[in-house]
Amino acid sequence: MCVGLSAKVVSVKDGTALIDANGAKREVSADLLEELEPGDYVMVHAGVAIAKITESDEDEANDVMENLL
Template identity: 50%
Template sequence: MCLALPALVVERRDGDEALVDLGGVRKSVSLALVPEAVPGDYVIVHVGFAIGRIDPEEAARTLALFAELEAGR
């Protein structure tokens, strides 16, 4: 099974690198597959690579579902 998570692009870095925020966790990822992504965009991240852009409303719904799952633990 694969898991890809929505993350907010915080800043672009050198080359194809970017800093993203996922629920307060910041991580460097590659934007090589989504070169048009800019700070403020949400991207789907899988194993250190942004694999697509996602609508902010869809990202919010997905993140809310993850928060529900976490609360039910």
């Protein structure tokens, strides 16, 4: 099973997105996603934004992670 991290996109430049995952900011590859913009939510795995998600998906993913920890 793979675990993805949900995050909000802060900025996008040259195939790289700066994301905010619960206050932790880092750069990830955004090459797999088209039309990614600041304010979008993404699922990140192994340093790559792999899917766009909704804000409610992000909330649900955060709740699941909190319950696991």
